[in-house]
Amino acid sequence: MPFRTAVRCLINPIRVVLRPSTSIRGYAAIAEARSVLEHELETIRTGGTWKGERIITSKQGPHINVDGSRGDILNFCANNYLGLSSHPQVVEAGIEALKKYGAGLSSVRFICGTQDIHKDLEQKLAKFHEREECILYASCFDANAGLFEVLLGPDDAVLSDELNHASIIDGIRLCRAKRFRYKHMDLNDLETQLKQSQSSRMRLVVTDGVFSMDGDVAPLKGICDLAEQYGALVFIDECHATGFMGPRGRGTDELLGVMDRVHIVNSTLGKALGGAAGGYTVGPKPLIDLLRQRSRPYLFSNSLPPPVVGCATRAVELLLASNEIAQSVGAKTMRFRNKMTEAGFTISGSAHPICPVMLGDARLASLMADDMLKLGVYVIGFSYPVVPKGKARIRVQISAAHTDQDIDRAVDAFIQTGRKHGVGSCPYPYLEIYLEVFNLTDFLLFCPYTV
Ligand code: PLP
Numbered sequence: 001m002p003f004r005t006a007v008r009c010l011i012n013p014i015r016v017v018l019r020p021s022t023s024i025r026g027y028a029a030i031a032e033a034r035s036v037l038e039h040e041l042e043t044i045r046t047g048g049t050w051k052g053e054r055i056i057t058s059k060q061g062p063h064i065n066v067d068g069s070r071g072d073i074l075n076f077c078a079n080n081y082l083g084l085s086s087h088p089q090v091v092e093a094g095i096e097a098l099k100k101y102g103a104g105l106s107s108v109r110f111i112c113g114t115q116d117i118h119k120d121l122e123q124k125l126a127k128f129h130e131r132e133e134c135i136l137y138a139s140c141f142d143a144n145a146g147l148f149e150v151l152l153g154p155d156d157a158v159l160s161d162e163l164n165h166a167s168i169i170d171g172i173r174l175c176r177a178k179r180f181r182y183k184h185m186d187l188n189d190l191e192t193q194l195k196q197s198q199s200s201r202m203r204l205v206v207t208d209g210v211f212s213m214d215g216d217v218a219p220l221k222g223i224c225d226l227a228e229q230y231g232a233l234v235f236i237d238e239c240h241a242t243g244f245m246g247p248r249g250r251g252t253d254e255l256l257g258v259m260d261r262v263h264i265v266n267s268t269l270g271k272a273l274g275g276a277a278g279g280y281t282v283g284p285k286p287l288i289d290l291l292r293q294r295s296r297p298y299l300f301s302n303s304l305p306p307p308v309v310g311c312a313t314r315a316v317e318l319l320l321a322s323n324e325i326a327q328s329v330g331a332k333t334m335r336f337r338n339k340m341t342e343a344g345f346t347i348s349g350s351a352h353p354i355c356p357v358m359l360g361d362a363r364l365a366s367l368m369a370d371d372m373l374k375l376g377v378y379v380i381g382f383s384y385p386v387v388p389k390g391k392a393r394i395r396v397q398i399s400a401a402h403t404d405q406d407i408d409r410a411v412d413a414f415i416q417t418g419r420k421h422g423v424g425s426c427p428y429p430y431l432e433i434y435l436e437v438f439n440l441t442d443f444l445l446f447c448p449y450t451v
Pocket of ligand 1: 268
């Protein structure tokens with residue numbers, strides 16, 4: 001027995017004997033934590049907001065294999081807008097970079113984590129977006145987490161769309177600027193907030209270029225007009241636009257003719273640009289220089305692995321070389337949107353490849369998504385709290401890699417499952433009622449029907 005414990009035993013023997021040992025206290029703490037966590041998990045399950053993860057056993061693409069489902073599954077829920085995730089040239093570039101530069105840098109950028117390929121990719125991205133400079137991050141989440149704190153201080157103000165991405169919200173929480181939240185895409189409300197924040201030194205209007213739940217495009221022209229009128233800067237998050245919005249795929253700023261009026265752009269390498277991982281900020285040189293000095297996710301996190309840099313660089317090169325790839329998803333998107341609308345479904349958003357099939361009811365969205373998978377089409381139902389209550393939907397994402405036949409198969413599957421659940425226009429309304437009465441609606445899933 002250690003000397004100190006022996007002395008304590010002599011002074012107060014009963015207390016020492018009754019006091020639980022360190023390991024018992026440790027077990028009790030773990031048991032307590034387990035019970036708190038189990039309770040929290042149960043709340044999520046009973047609240048119906050549990051997010052399961054399907055396991056894919058093939059590479060990303062329009063046709064995938066999913067654990068537990070037989071055969072080829074048609075995939076309509078990846079952000080693989082241009083089909084570059086498995087593009088042979090992109091994959092090859094990743095392999096070459098892996099061989100030449102190794103698996104990773106085991107370092108942050110400013111210690112010994114900057115290779116020539118990092119600088120090259122930054123230059124290409126700056127050129128692609130027609131901005132002065134670029135800085136890479138491990139993700140766009142990090143780019144959003146690292147920007148506002150560096151740019152804005154307590155004398156400044158940030159004006160943010162209420163439906164901005166979670167990473168923007170978190171990034172803004174980390175900065176000390178005054179916060180103003182304007183109603184979703186509401187220019188009148190933005191103007192009110194600009195008036196209210198007039199005493200601030202610097203003001204930044206912050207918006208997603210495209211909002212991922214609805215596929216709706218921010219009114220950037222109006223935002224830039226107001227920002228110029230009130231002397232504010234404009235920031236956009238282009239994760240769901242880079243590579244395919246606008247004639248050359250530069251993004252929503254190109255689509256809406258305001259490339260020279262939007263000051264800062266954050267985007268991802270993890271969606272249209274090859275889909276591996278990584279994010280970046282492009283904008284004025286002094287801002288990018290300051291981010292390299294002060295931005296915490298950049299300073300304190302490993303630099304992007306060479307294969308990831310190789311894949312993204314090839315994707316950007318393909319887009320810089322030709323506008324055809326940027327244009328390749330538009331016609332497919334309109335085919336899906338038009339056929340679904342003809343079939344009586346409501347598709348939110350405008351011409352964006354995010355096509356939310358609006359259903360309203362959360363259970364219906366989840367049941368229909370399950371039934372779609374039975375027909376070999378993988379789509380995901382979204383409900384509260386990811387989208388507002390009563391606005392549950394199945395979000396379909398079109399990729400340039402989908403063929404017309406893939407799209408038609410998805411529309412057919414929607415019509416069949418919709419018929420089972422009473423959504424869309426049914427060509428055999430009486431049949432549906434009979435089957436409902438005799439509890440045989442599953443039969444509708446297998447009714448041959450073509451649009
Ligand atoms: N911003 C938006 C609008 C997004 O949709 C996402 C990803 O879902 C991110 C940022 C984060 O991007 P990344 O996956 O590169 O962290």
